[in-house]
Structure formats: structure tokens, C-alpha cells
Amino acid sequence: MASSIDHPMPATTWGLALQLQDPPKGPVSLRIARGIVQEIERGRLRPGDQLPGTRKLATQLGVHRKTIIAGFLELERQGWITSSPAKGTFVSLELPETAPEPQRLPARSSLPPLEATAHEQLILSGGGPELSILPRAALARAWRRALLGRSSARLLDHGNPRGEPRLRQALADLLIRNRGVRAIPDNLNVVRGTQHGIYLAVRALLQPGDCVAIEALHHPSLRGIFQLAGVKLLPVPLDDDGLDVDALDLLCTHNRVKAVYTTPHHQLPTSVTLSGQRRVRLLELARRRGLMVFEDDYDNEFQYEGTPVLPLAFSDRSGAVVYFGSMSAILAPGLRLGFIASSPEIAERIARYRTFVDQQGDQILESAVAELIEDGELERHVRRARRLYRARRDELVQALDRHVPGLVFDVPRGGMAIWVQAPGVDADAWARRAHAAGVSFQPASHFALEEPPCDFARLGFSACSEAQLNEAAQILGRTMLARG
Amino acid sequence: MASSIDHPMPATTWGLALQLQDPPKGPVSLRIARGIVQEIERGRLRPGDQLPGTRKLATQLGVHRKTIIAGFLELERQGWITSSPAKGTFVSLELPETAPEPQRLPARSSLPPLEATAHEQLILSGGGPELSILPRAALARAWRRALLGRSSARLLDHGNPRGEPRLRQALADLLIRNRGVRAIPDNLNVVRGTQHGIYLAVRALLQPGDCVAIEALHHPSLRGIFQLAGVKLLPVPLDDDGLDVDALDLLCTHNRVKAVYTTPHHQLPTSVTLSGQRRVRLLELARRRGLMVFEDDYDNEFQYEGTPVLPLAFSDRSGAVVYFGSMSAILAPGLRLGFIASSPEIAERIARYRTFVDQQGDQILESAVAELIEDGELERHVRRARRLYRARRDELVQALDRHVPGLVFDVPRGGMAIWVQAPGVDADAWARRAHAAGVSFQPASHFALEEPPCDFARLGFSACSEAQLNEAAQILGRTMLARG
Numbered sequence: 003m004a005s006s007i008d009h010p011m012p013a014t015t016w017g018l019a020l021q022l023q024d025p026p027k028g029p030v031s032l033r034i035a036r037g038i039v040q041e042i043e044r045g046r047l048r049p050g051d052q053l054p055g056t057r058k059l060a061t062q063l064g065v066h067r068k069t070i071i072a073g074f075l076e077l078e079r080q081g082w083i084t085s086s087p088a089k090g091t092f093v094s095l096e097l098p099e100t101a102p103e104p105q106r107l108p109a110r111s112s113l114p115p116l117e118a119t120a121h122e123q124l125i126l127s128g129g130g131p132e133l134s135i136l137p138r139a140a141l142a143r144a145w146r147r148a149l150l151g152r153s154s155a156r157l158l159d160h161g162n163p164r165g166e167p168r169l170r171q172a173l174a175d176l177l178i179r180n181r182g183v184r185a186i187p188d189n190l191n192v193v194r195g196t197q198h199g200i201y202l203a204v205r206a207l208l209q210p211g212d213c214v215a216i217e218a219l220h221h222p223s224l225r226g227i228f229q230l231a232g233v234k235l236l237p238v239p240l241d242d243d244g245l246d247v248d249a250l251d252l253l254c255t256h257n258r259v260k261a262v263y264t265t266p267h268h269q270l271p272t273s274v275t276l277s278g279q280r281r282v283r284l285l286e287l288a289r290r291r292g293l294m295v296f297e298d299d300y301d302n303e304f305q306y307e308g309t310p311v312l313p314l315a316f317s318d319r320s321g322a323v324v325y326f327g328s329m330s331a332i333l334a335p336g337l338r339l340g341f342i343a344s345s346p347e348i349a350e351r352i353a354r355y356r357t358f359v360d361q362q363g364d365q366i367l368e369s370a371v372a373e374l375i376e377d378g379e380l381e382r383h384v385r386r387a388r389r390l391y392r393a394r395r396d397e398l399v400q401a402l403d404r405h406v407p408g409l410v411f412d413v414p415r416g417g418m419a420i421w422v423q424a425p426g427v428d429a430d431a432w433a434r435r436a437h438a439a440g441v442s443f444q445p446a447s448h449f450a451l452e453e454p455p456c457d458f459a460r461l462g463f464s465a466c467s468e469a470q471l472n473e474a475a476q477i478l479g480r481t482m483l484a485r486g
Numbered sequence: 487m488a489s490s491i492d493h494p495m496p497a498t499t500w501g502l503a504l505q506l507q508d509p510p511k512g513p514v515s516l517r518i519a520r521g522i523v524q525e526i527e528r529g530r531l532r533p534g535d536q537l538p539g540t541r542k543l544a545t546q547l548g549v550h551r552k553t554i555i556a557g558f559l560e561l562e563r564q565g566w567i568t569s570s571p572a573k574g575t576f577v578s579l580e581l582p583e584t585a586p587e588p589q590r591l592p593a594r595s596s597l598p599p600l601e602a603t604a605h606e607q608l609i610l611s612g613g614g615p616e617l618s619i620l621p622r623a624a625l626a627r628a629w630r631r632a633l634l635g636r637s638s639a640r641l642l643d644h645g646n647p648r649g650e651p652r653l654r655q656a657l658a659d660l661l662i663r664n665r666g667v668r669a670i671p672d673n674l675n676v677v678r679g680t681q682h683g684i685y686l687a688v689r690a691l692l693q694p695g696d697c698v699a700i701e702a703l704h705h706p707s708l709r710g711i712f713q714l715a716g717v718k719l720l721p722v723p724l725d726d727d728g729l730d731v732d733a734l735d736l737l738c739t740h741n742r743v744k745a746v747y748t749t750p751h752h753q754l755p756t757s758v759t760l761s762g763q764r765r766v767r768l769l770e771l772a773r774r775r776g777l778m779v780f781e782d783d784y785d786n787e788f789q790y791e792g793t794p795v796l797p798l799a800f801s802d803r804s805g806a807v808v809y810f811g812s813m814s815a816i817l818a819p820g821l822r823l824g825f826i827a828s829s830p831e832i833a834e835r836i837a838r839y840r841t842f843v844d845q846q847g848d849q850i851l852e853s854a855v856a857e858l859i860e861d862g863e864l865e866r867h868v869r870r871a872r873r874l875y876r877a878r879r880d881e882l883v884q885a886l887d888r889h890v891p892g893l894v895f896d897v898p899r900g901g902m903a904i905w906v907q908a909p910g911v912d913a914d915a916w917a918r919r920a921h922a923a924g925v926s927f928q929p930a931s932h933f934a935l936e937e938p939p940c941d942f943a944r945l946g947f948s949a950c951s952e953a954q955l956n957e958a959a960q961i962l963g964r965t966m967l968a969r970g
């Protein structure tokens with residue numbers, strides 16, 4: 003662990019090496035970042051070596067200093083370099099890829115490869131919220147009030163593993179008002195985002211060796227959670243009406259299935275909605291077979307047309323549904339907040355398990371967000387976001403029609419992404435070509451447990467401006483077919 | 487889940503029942519709380535019933551309204567009642583004790599029984615920080631700056647599971663400066679408190695069936711973590727020099743011990759410090775036997791006399807030490823923040839595991855606390871707290887000498903609690919008597935895996951004023967011996 007940062011390497015040698023990158027591909031900041039990684043991999047930059055200043059490097063390479071900073075920031079996020087305001091920027095003493103892959107940990111599939119998180123990249127993956135419209139000033143005021151207000155001694159102390167009662171009450175009111183889910187504070191658990199909620203539920207409710215049915219296409223980070231808990235996943239086919247309930251029924255005949263995981267509102271990744279008939283049959287099946295239904299309603303708020311679709315939890319009479327909601331998807335991924343509505347018995351098991359995992363949530367933040375709900379700020383924000391995302395969906399639809407001839411897709415009535423088919427195109431190869439040209443998106447293989455439908459992909463639109471969506475569609479059109 | 491809150495029960499019947507409590511024991515707010523619980527258990531108050539208003543009840547019982555509010559708050563924290571500003575206070579639809587005890591979850595020993603968390607109770611358990619001296623205004627300003635500043639888009643987004651780089655850098659600087667631990671951002675993991683850190687480390691580094699040696703007396707919440715991971719705990723004896731390293735060596739001869747958990751600085755609960763000779767031998771043993779050393783340095787800052795004791799991590803050359811530090815113990819338990827310093831390989835495993843558990847920490851809070859460290863606010867706060875706790879230790883020592891004759895103890899040179907022996911007294915029974923008289927403390931049995939030394943107890947002093955400590959000592963003196 004001893005530092006060797008006192009012998010900076012000459013910046014000129016290294017600057018020259020970077021310029022040799024040829025042919026130029028992708029945004030400049032990424033080419034610089036890639037160049038630095040290559041220099042490290044070649045051993046020309048060693049752990050502890052100092053990098054030249056951003057100003058100097060910008061002059062040397064003839065680019066704007068911001069571009070260098072963006073490249074450095076990316077490298078720092080990925081652990082290649084570390085920087086300190088006073089001392090400068092150095093190659094990390096321990097580099098990302100030198101860490102041995104532990105045997106029993108699943109691949110960290112939720113973390114994108116080097117280029118995917120870069121700043122100039124047009125990112126259609128994920129479909130996260132637009133951060134610029136977050137009501138930051140209101141949130142900062144509410145946080146300050148929670149910290150300095152009359153409940154602060156309680157909020158700063160050990161508390162309830164189920165979450166701050168004020169937020170649970172606010173969420174219960176919101177759920178009854180907007181989604182018809184009859185929640186009360188006693189059957190809610192506030193958690194730190196859907197991932198955390200599912201982790202806790204899986205650990206608290208399932209045993210190693212249990213089987214869980216899951217939509218054949220799903221968010222890949224789920225797999226690791228189930229795998230760590232020793233739970234076997236069984237894929238269930240999907241079609242235009244969502245999860246195939248007959249297939250699930252058959253699966254249950256041949257396996258001891260304990261729970262089914264589903265995203266009925268806007269299926270992730272296909273954005274299809276579970277049909278009314280199947281909703282009824284799924285709940286009936288769950289009751290008959292004693293299945294738990296993990297309903298992940300991650301983007302309930304974002305329905306643009308048609309009558310609102312109520313959660314399965316709305317119709318559940320048997321207490322089978324464990325309902326996951328996300329505040330991170332509404333506000334910001336960095337504000338880790340979500341909730342689980344379930345039977346009081348399940349809520350209690352999850353809370354007990356949580357005391358061992360991380361004891362409790364961030365009570366000050368929970369109280370602050372409760373205030374945003376109470377005074378209507380959150381619903382105003384959701385309305386703004388909904389208008390914005392609808393306009394972005396429409397823009398992407400038009401831009402795809404214009405620039406990507408041959409692409410097949412239904413216009414989703416809600417959600418944050420469009421599921422597209424490029425008939426006959428290898429979507430993985432397309433994603434690689436688009437990526438090199440500056441657009442990131444996720445091909446179907448990203449979401450598949452077994453053999454994926456190879457010419458499908460998911461294009462998220464919520465976090466890109468209309469201009470960016472247009473530019474992205476042009477690049478998608480240019481890269482869809484391999485040249486040759 | 488249907489609510490039955492529209493038929494409030496007459497307040498008078500119920501008010502009368504409360505007054506029948508006899509003989510009066512403990513603070514009034516707690517007697518009221520206990521009375522309500524008894525009414526619920528007797529079935530006279532049913533789930534969904536509305537409770538009378540605090541004003542009305544205060545008048546009726548002839549006590550101050552604040553006392554009623556304190557009782558209600560306690561009941562709400564424990565899940566017996568729920569309240570909503572607009573509607574009033576109701577008996578919870580699902581009561582705490584009606585939830586079935588899940589088979590495979592360990593007892594939630596970290597949660598105190600009904601009376602232990604009440605407001606009038608003088609609490610010598612735990613030894614948490616004094617919340618009134620927290621620099622709240624500075625923290626709120628720093629949080630606001632993080633949320634509105636130029637890094638906010640990054641902080642609000644998905645981030646590094648190891649924690650915000652700015653905080654890791656600030657912690658690394660602090661650790662080198664104050665504890666001689668050569669940390670760099672690459673071998674630090676920011677976590678949500680020590681409990682969370684140990685959970686992640688146990689899950690990421692140990693396998694079901696592994697054995698872990700643990701100080702025979704330890705914080706009881708640890709047991710659940712190891713138990714959930716299928717890890718077997720083997721107690722190691724303690725004496726005035728801390729962990730008995732010879733006994734540990736012998737234990738390793740007969741068992742495949744993978745790690746040892748220790749609190750060498752101020753052993754929890756005994757407050758003894760691991761001697762210099764044993765420190766050297768423990769590290770030598772760890773190297774020789776390939777043991778990991780989980781060093782929990784939860785209150786490093788609070789040393790009042792003598793030369794500062796450096797962590798084992800300071801002397802570790804082999805990468806065996808996994809070093810846990812707490813910010814929650816310095817700032818506030820409700821601000822869940824801690825860190826782990828370890829070898830880069832271990833740091834990477836823990837970070838990977840974390841991506842499945844809760845993805846990442848609270849980056850805005852992490853950035854805000856980094857600012858408090860950078861501008862010296864945190865160290866100023868620690869100096870204030872240290873002066874305060876030393877004065878409180880001295881006050882408790884004097885008060886015990888004055889009011890509890892026969893009590894045997896060493897004055898600890900640091901830490902947040904005094905470990906006392908009441909020769910021949912059953913400490914469990916003493917704790918129950920003291921509790922009924924308004925003082926909470928933890929007898930040795932609370933910390934013991936096997937047979938406890940039955941006449942020892944831990945008296946925390948850090949979170950009580952000098953007047954409270956004095957009053958508590960008087961009650962301790964009165965209750966030490968059973969009457970009869």
C-alpha cells in the first residue's frame with residue numbers, strides 16, 4: 003500500500019503516445035480515456051505515476067480542457083486513476099482489472115463497460131429520470147428542516163427498520179390516492195431503492211434451493227440477487243400481453259415454484275402491459291398454488307395514454323403480492339429510495355432481516371421526501387416529468403421512423419423506453435457499432451437468461467433531450483447494418 | 487387490510503382503566519404507554535380504534551401533555567399505534583407481537599424491549615454520541631452545496647459502490663493523519679455504518695460453514711449477521727489485556743478458523759485495551775495461520791489519557807486486517823456512515839457484493855460529510871465531544887463512588903462506557919430493578935455468547951448529562967441489592 007507518487011512521469015512522452023491513436027472513433031474524451039488505459043495496460047504508465055495537468059494536456063492535444071476533465075472523471079469513476087485537489091492526478095495503485103474475480107460472486111452485469119458511462123456518449127440504455135428537473139431547492143430546504151426541526155433528535159437516532167413513519171404515512175396516502183393500493187404504514191417498508199428492496203425480500207422470504215419464476219426478459223442485476231441467495235430462476239415466456247400465465251402454470255406443475263417476479267405495468271425491457279385477463283388469472287394462480295407475486299412497479303407514474311393500469315396489488319385479496327415501488331426512478335438514482343407494500347407478516351419479516359443488513363434507512367432524507375409528498379411538490383414534479391417523457395417518446399418515435407427505416411416497434415403507451423426489432427440484424431453487433439459511433443443502448447441479450455431474441459433492443463428515451471434523441475436515431479440508422 | 491378506523495372508542499372508559507395502574511413504577515409516560523399496551527392485550531382497545539387526543543388525555547390523567555406525547559411516540563416507534571396529523575391516533579391494525587416469529591431469523595437482540603427506549607428513562611446502555619453538539623447547520627449547508635453544486639448531476643446518478651471518491655479521499659487523509667492507517671481511496675469502502683460494513687464483509691468474504699473467533703463478550707447484534715451467513719462463532723476469552731491470543735491460537739489448532747473479530751482499542755463491552763505484546767502476537771498469528779482480522783475500531787476518537795493506541799491496521803503488513811470505522815458513532819446513529827479499510831482485493835470483493843445488496847451509498851450525504859472533514863469541522867466536533875465525554879466519564883466515576891458502594895471498576899482511559907462488577911450481585915436482576923426505577927443499562931449477559939460473568943455490567947456515559955449521570959448513579963445504588 004506504500005505510495006510511489008513522488009516520481010511523476012514526463013508528460014511529453016505520454017502525450018505523444020496518445021496522439022498516435024488511430025483511427026479516431028467515438029467522442030474525444032473517451033479516446034483520451036481509452037488511450038490512458040492502454041498506456042497503463044502496456045506498462046508505460048505505472049501505478050502511482052502522476053498524470054500531467056488537465057490544462058497542460060488540453061494545450062498539448064489541442065482539445066478543450068473540459069474534454070480532458072470528462073475523460074479523467076470517467077477514468078476516476080472506474081478506478082483507473084485517483085486525484086486529489088492539492089496533489090494532482092495519479093494512476094491508481096491498484097488497477098481495476100488486476101483484482102481477482104471471486105469465485106462465488108455473480109458478474110457485476112449492472113455496471114456498464116468502460117465506454118458506456120462516458121459523458122459525450124448518447125445513452126439510450128437504462129431509461130433513468132431526467133435529473134435537471136429535480137426540485138433541488140425544495141429538497142434541500144426540506145432536508146434542512148428535517149435536520150434542524152423538532153423531530154431531529156429522533157431522526158438522528160436509531161430508528162425503525164421499516165423507515166421513518168412520516169414517510170410511510172405519506173406513501174400510504176399517495177398509494178391509495180394514485181394507485182388504489184390500500185397501504186397503511188404497518189404494511190410498508192421504506193427501502194433504499196428497488197434493488198435493495200428485492201435483495202431484502204429475497205433474503206427474508208426465500209430459502210436456498212427455492213425456485214422463482216421470472217419473465218424470460220428482465221433486468222440483469224436481478225439475477226445476481228437470486229443467485230447469491232441460492233435461488234433457482236425459471237424463465238417464463240412473454241408475448242404482447244405480457245407474462246404467459248399458462249406457461250407459468252405449467253412450470254408450477256413441474257417445479258416447486260415459491261414466487262414469481264414480474265413487471266406487469268410496463269414490462270422491463272419490452273414495455274408491454276399485462277392484459278386484464280392475465281392479471282386475474284395470475285392472481286388466481288398465485289392463490290391456488292400458494293405463490294408469492296413479486297410485482298415490480300418501477301415506473302408506475304409514467305403512463306401517457308389510455309386508462310391507468312392498476313397494480314396487481316390493487317386486486318390482491320390473499321396477501322400474495324409483494325409490491326415494489328421506486329422513488330429513485332422518479333427523483334434520481336442517487337437518492338436511494340423505494341418501498342415495499344406487502345402483508346403485515348411479510349413486512350415484519352423484511353424489517354427484521356433489515357436490522358442485520360443495514361439497520362435502518364436515511365431518516366433525514368426520508369423525512370425530507372415525506373415533506374415533498376405532503377406539500378404536493380412530488381406530484382407536481384411527476385406531472386412535469388410525465389409531460390417531458392411523453393414528448394421525448396414522441397420525438398424518438400418520429401426520429402426512428404425518419405432515420406432507421408425497417409425498424410419495427412409498437413409505440414409504448416407508457417414507460418421510459420421503446421422495444422424495437424431490427425429484423426434480421428444481429429442486435430449485439432449493432433450495439434457495438436452504435437457504441438463506437440457514440441450511442442449506447444441495450445440489445446435483448448442484456449436482458450435474457452437463456453437464448454435471447456437476437457434482433458431486438460431497448461431504446462430508453464427519458465434521460466435524453468429531443469435533439470440528442472434525433473442525433474442518436476441518425477447514428478442508429480447509420481450503424482444498423484454492417485458495412486461490407 | 488381494510489381499515490376500521492371510523493368507530494372511535496369512547497375515551498372515558500379507557501382513561502379510567504389507565505388510572506387503575508397500581509403500584510406506580512417508572513416514569514409517567516412509560517406507565518401510560520404500558521397501560522395502553524395492556525388495554526390492547528386485554529382486547530379493550532382493538533386494532534383500528536381511535537385514541538383520545540393528547541390534550542384531552544393529559545387533562546383527564548392530570549399530567550403534562552408532553553408526557554402523553556412522549557408515551558405515544560414510544561408506542562408509535564414500537565408499532566402499537568399509528569398517527570396521522572390530520573386524522574388522529576389509532577391502534578395499529580397489525581400489532582407488534584402478533585407477527586409470527588420466522589424460523590430462520592435470529593432474535594432482533596439489538597432492539598430494546600418496550601421500556602428501554604423511552605424518553606424519561608435514563609439510558610446508560612449503548613454509549614452513543616451526544617446529539618445536541620452535532621454541527622447541524624454546517625451539515626445542512628454542506629448537504630445543500632452537494633445537492634446544488636457542480637458535482638450534483640454525478641452525485642444524483644448511479645455511482646461507485648465503494649462510495650463517493652471525495653469522501654474516500656477525505657477519510658484516507660484523516661486516517662493517515664490521525665491513526666497512522668495508510669489508507670488510499672482504492673482500499674476504502676464507504677458503508678452505511680459498522681453493522682452494514684460487517685454484514686457486507688461477512689457475506690463477501692466468508693462461506694457457510696466457516697468458523698469465526700470472536701471475543702467472548704461482544705455486541706449482540708453481531709451474532710445475527712454471522713448466523714444468517716451460516717458462519718459458526720467460537721468465543722475467545724478476554725482478560726485485562728484484551729483478547730487472549732494464546733487461547734485463540736489453541737482454538738485455531740482444533741478448528742478451521744477463517745477470521746477473528748475483535749475490538750482492540752476499547753473492547754466492547756469491557757473497555758479494556760489490547761496490550762502491545764498481544765497486538766504483535768495477534769498479527770503474527772494471523773499471518774502464520776492465514777486468518778483475517780476484523781478490527782472494529784468503533785470509537786477510536788475517544789481516548790482521554792495516555793498515548794494514543796494505534797489500530798492493528800497500522801502495523802499490518804500482510805493485508806490480514808479488515809478495519810471497520812464508524813462515523814455514526816462520532817456524528818449520529820441516524821446518519822448511517824462508516825468505512826472499511828482493507829487490502830484492495832478485499833475492498834473490491836466487498837464493493838462487488840454491495841452492488842447486489844444496495845448498489846451504492848447516499849452520495850449527497852457522503853459528499854457533505856467529506857466537506858465537514860475537509861474544512862476541519864469534523865475534527866473540531868470530535869474535540870468538543872472528547873472533552874464532553876471525558877467530563878461525563880469523570881462525573882459517572884465520582885457518582886458511582888459516592889452512591890454505589892461496593893461497586894468494583896477500573897476507570898477506562900477512553901471509550902464511552904465503564905465496565906463494572908457488583909460482586910455477588912445478579913446483574914440481570916439488578917438491571918430489571920434499575921429499569922423499573924427508571925435507569926437502563928446492559929448486564930454482561932447481553933454481550934455473552936455462552937455463560938456470562940453474572941455480576942458484571944456496562945454503564946455508558948457519553949449520551950447523558952452530568953446531572954442525569956448523578957441521578958442514575960443514585961438509582962443504581964438504591965437498586966443494586968434486592969430488598970427483602
